[in-house]
Amino acid sequence: MSVSLSQDDVLKVASxxxxxxSEAEVNSLGQxxxxxxxxxxxxxxxxxxAIEPMAHAIEISNVFREDELQTSLPREKALxxxxxxxxxxxxxxxxx
Amino acid sequence: MDYTVIIGxxxxxxxxxxxxxxxxxxxxxxxxxPNTQTCPVCLGLPGALPxxxxxxxxxxxKTGLAINCEIPAFTKWDRKQYYYPDLPKAYQxxxxxxxxxxxxxxxxxxxxxxxxxxxxxxIRAHLExxxxxxxxxxxxxxxxxxxDLNRCGTPLIEIVSEPDLRSAQEARTYLEELKLLLTYxxxxxxxxxxxxxxxxxxxxxxxxxxxxETVPTPIVEIKNLNSFRGVEQAxxxxxxxxxxxxxxxxxxxxxxxxxxxxxxxxxxxxxxxxGKEDAADYRYFPDPDLAPVTVTDAERERVSxxxxxxxxxxxxxxxxSYQLSVYDAAVIIDQGLAVADYFETVAESCGNGKQxxxxxxxxxxxxxxxxxxxxxxxxIQPDVLAALLQKVNAEEITIKSGRTVFQELLNYPEGVxxxxxxxxxxxxxxxxxxxxxGELDSIVQAVVDKNEKAVAxxxxxxxxxxxALIGQVMREIKGADPKAVRELFIAKMS
Numbered sequence: 001m002s003v004s005l006s007q008d009d010v011l012k013v014a015s016x017x018x019x020x021x022s023e024a025e026v027n028s029l030g031q032x033x034x035x036x037x038x039x040x041x042x043x044x045x046x047x048x049x050a051i052e053p054m055a056h057a058i059e060i061s062n063v064f065r066e067d068e069l070q071t072s073l074p075r076e077k078a079l080x081x082x083x084x085x086x087x088x089x090x091x092x093x094x095x096x
Numbered sequence: 097m098d099y100t101v102i103i104g105x106x107x108x109x110x111x112x113x114x115x116x117x118x119x120x121x122x123x124x125x126x127x128x129x130p131n132t133q134t135c136p137v138c139l140g141l142p143g144a145l146p147x148x149x150x151x152x153x154x155x156x157x158k159t160g161l162a163i164n165c166e167i168p169a170f171t172k173w174d175r176k177q178y179y180y181p182d183l184p185k186a187y188q189x190x191x192x193x194x195x196x197x198x199x200x201x202x203x204x205x206x207x208x209x210x211x212x213x214x215x216x217x218x219i220r221a222h223l224e225x226x227x228x229x230x231x232x233x234x235x236x237x238x239x240x241x242x243x244d245l246n247r248c249g250t251p252l253i254e255i256v257s258e259p260d261l262r263s264a265q266e267a268r269t270y271l272e273e274l275k276l277l278l279t280y281x282x283x284x285x286x287x288x289x290x291x292x293x294x295x296x297x298x299x300x301x302x303x304x305x306x307x308x309e310t311v312p313t314p315i316v317e318i319k320n321l322n323s324f325r326g327v328e329q330a331x332x333x334x335x336x337x338x339x340x341x342x343x344x345x346x347x348x349x350x351x352x353x354x355x356x357x358x359x360x361x362x363x364x365x366x367x368x369x370x371g372k373e374d375a376a377d378y379r380y381f382p383d384p385d386l387a388p389v390t391v392t393d394a395e396r397e398r399v400s401x402x403x404x405x406x407x408x409x410x411x412x413x414x415x416x417s418y419q420l421s422v423y424d425a426a427v428i429i430d431q432g433l434a435v436a437d438y439f440e441t442v443a444e445s446c447g448n449g450k451q452x453x454x455x456x457x458x459x460x461x462x463x464x465x466x467x468x469x470x471x472x473x474x475x476i477q478p479d480v481l482a483a484l485l486q487k488v489n490a491e492e493i494t495i496k497s498g499r500t501v502f503q504e505l506l507n508y509p510e511g512v513x514x515x516x517x518x519x520x521x522x523x524x525x526x527x528x529x530x531x532x533x534g535e536l537d538s539i540v541q542a543v544v545d546k547n548e549k550a551v552a553x554x555x556x557x558x559x560x561x562x563x564a565l566i567g568q569v570m571r572e573i574k575g576a577d578p579k580a581v582r583e584l585f586i587a588k589m590s
Contacts (some may be wrong), residue, residue, distance in 0.1 A: 016377055018179055055172040055194070055388050063387040067113050067151035070120025070135070078134045078245070081141075088130050089242035092181040095230055 005030045005037070099301040099342075101335050102312075103267050104259035105327075107274060108252045109284045110226065110292040111155040116249035117225045118146030118189065118386075123250045125290045127229070130244035138225075138249035140185030145385055148173075152251035153196070153389060155283040156223045157399045159253050160197025162281045162406065163218050163274075167396050171196040172388040176378045181243050182228035190254075192380040195222035196389070202257075202277070203408060204269045208422055216270050217258030226250040247291075253283075259298065264331035268324050271295060276407045280433050288322055295321040299334045300349065303342055313338050314352035318366055320359045330359040334366050410436060418449025427457050434471045435461075438478050445482035448489060455485060459502060475512055476505050483515045487522075497527040497575060528575040536569070536576060540584045543568050551589055562586075 010030045014021050021029065072078075075088070084091040116123055119137035126133060136144035160167050174192035200218035205211065228248040233239035255274065261267045275286045275293060286293040301313045318334055321327045334357070341347070357366040405413070407429050414425040414436075428439045435456070443452035460481070464474060484505070488498040504521045505513045522528050530536060543565055544551055553561040562585060569581050 016177075016379065055170075055382050057384065058387070061388045061390045063147060064150035064153070065120070065147040067115050067149050068120060069115055069122055072121045072133050072135050073139075075129075075131050078131050078139060084240070086242070089231075089244055090131070090181070091240040092230075092243055093240060094238045095181060095232060095241045 005034045009033075099303045099339060101262055101264075101331075102259045102300050102302055103261035103263075103331060104298045105255075105257045105261065105267060105270065106296040106298070107255045107257075107271065108226075108294045108296075109159070109255065109278055109286065111152055111159075111251040111253055112282075112284050113149055113151045113155065113251055115149060117149050117152050117223065117251035119249060121249065124246075125287075125292075126246055127244065130242075130246060133246040134248065138184075139245060146189065148386060148389070149251065152223065154399065155251075156196055156221070156253050157391070157396070158281055158402060159255070159278065159283050160200065160221050161396070161400050162277055162283075162403055163197075163200040163202050163221065163255065165197035165200030165218060165221055167197050167391050168194065169392070170194060170388060170390055173383040173386040174380045175383045176224075176380055178378060180227065180230075181241065182230050182245070182248065184228075184245065184248065188225060188227065189383055189386065190224035190380075191222035195220040196391075197221045202270065202274060204266070204273050205408075206266065206269070208426070211422075214260075214266075216260045219256045219258055221253055221255045224252050224254060226252050264328045264335070267297060267331055268328045271324060271327055273408070276430065276432075280407050281403055282433075288324075291322065295327055297321060297327060297331055297334075299331055299338070301335065301338050301342065312349040313342050314347060314349050315354045316366070317354060317356045318359050319356060319369065323361075326359055326361055329361075329364060330366060333364065337366065404433070407436075414439075414449075418443050418453065420449060420453050424453045424457055427461075428453065431461070431471075438471050438474075441478035442482045442485070445479055446485040446489065448485065451485055451489065452482070455481065455502075459499070463506060475508065476502070477512060480505065480513060480515050480518065484518050487518065491529060491577075493522060493527050493529050493575065494578070497522070497525075497529070500525065500527060522575075526574045530573050530576045530580075536573070536580060536584055539569055539572050540581065540588060543572075544585070544588050554589055 007026055007030060010021070010026050010033065013033075014026075014029075079085040079087070079090065082090045110123070113123055115121060116138055119135050121133045121135050121138055124133065137146055157167055171191065172194050173189055175187040176190045176192070177187045179186055198218075198220040200221070201215045202218060203213050203215050205213050226247050226249065228243055228245040231242045231244070233241065257270065261270055278284045278293075279286050284292055288294075297318045298315055299318060300315045303311045303313060305311060316334060316338065318330050321330055356369045358369045359366055411425045411429045414420050414428065415422060420428075429436055438460070439452060439456045442456060443449040446452055460471075460474065460476075463469070464471060481502075484498060484501055487493050487501075488495055493501065501518055501521050504525070505517060508517060547565060547568075550561045550565055554565070562582070565585055566578060566581050570576050570578065
């Protein structure tokens, strides 16, 4: 079974991920993504009629923590990886 | 040609947990100390792993059950992808195809006169994490926006109604009833100023054409509704806008994809927010970091048992059991659970629901307002008020004296006054009702003797003179029964 990705498909995925691609990249990524999808499509060969759908790779459920306060990071640490701050807030290019 | 208005509401409610949905940071509303309630989980730092808050799931179940939803045996978590500066992971953990509650309803009263009721369907209610808060440069110079991530990760339940609402007024009533219910069952404070309750409205029109066909106009989602008034005004505006737009263009739902508009409360208009061409594509998929949750019948039953009587049921019971007017019952219920409990204790122990309602809705609520107090801090305990009302009922004191005692109890200097204070005040102030004619008779006689002119005036037909005479006796004996005094005067002067 062959899976190919059109140029439009690649551009749509790129735009959803806020990526700007050159024409060469669109072509090469289209081929690469196509082969990934082809690889995954091997799963279609399995008969899954009698198999329950699963929501998680590990069969565990109900993992909780109690509603108890943990110490938060001090502000300077919270902001320390940000490209830009004013010491109180994360600063980002103007929204709106 | 006319139209029917079709409205569905999506309501986001903050659940009152101490900590966030997937980490142990505080959920306290704390805008003055930005970015002090974060950790690697809610900052979305690489490698950090979320773990579900047990209490948040519990409050979610309570909410679902209160709005008559099914709680499925299995529910899971999904990632909703979008880029915005208040969402550091670039996805929100939410629930997509298997929400934790679904297929419920909430009943609202359409008209207090006719008592006509309507069940509004609820499609689903699911848990998700809140985003942070952006603040924008208002100067228009395009300065940087600021981001505070204190709120990021706070537990929300999103309640999605069926498009069953038919007017702005109905939408408001639904929202008010929902808010009241959620505060009664104690899952949220629903404080709209602090953003604990937020609402989006999906609105369109079904246009009935002359040929009998009905055409739906494009659906518009109105965002940014953070007051009851805002919800009502925005929908009213949007209905007019869509009707005009339909008449001008004739475009229907089939021609135009769903559009997002924001409510501008200052200008009283809705404005286009998201271009129609880049409609959201959230690419949901199951979150591999979080385990699904299973719910047993026993757990469902246990949480149902925790629910108190719903405000709508209690309103009806107050009208029935205590013979309250629709209005009084609504005033008491709308004040919240603590006031309803206070009223009920007073009504039960004084044995007169109507009287208890009068005092609670007038005297108690007035004092609470004037003093800016919450009922839990009100100095007069319900059993004390009940004892006072019993004295009025038994005609041991007049209603007027009852109000004097009420004021004295409020001003009691040594903490919370007990029932015994009532009798002390009555004695100190001489408020005990005196209808013993012997004692009254001599004072009335003395007043008649002293006031020849007033007596003559009364005898010549001036009724007003009698009031002044009665007043003199009442000043002499505060607890005098005005009816008895009046009769004595008339007997002596006729």
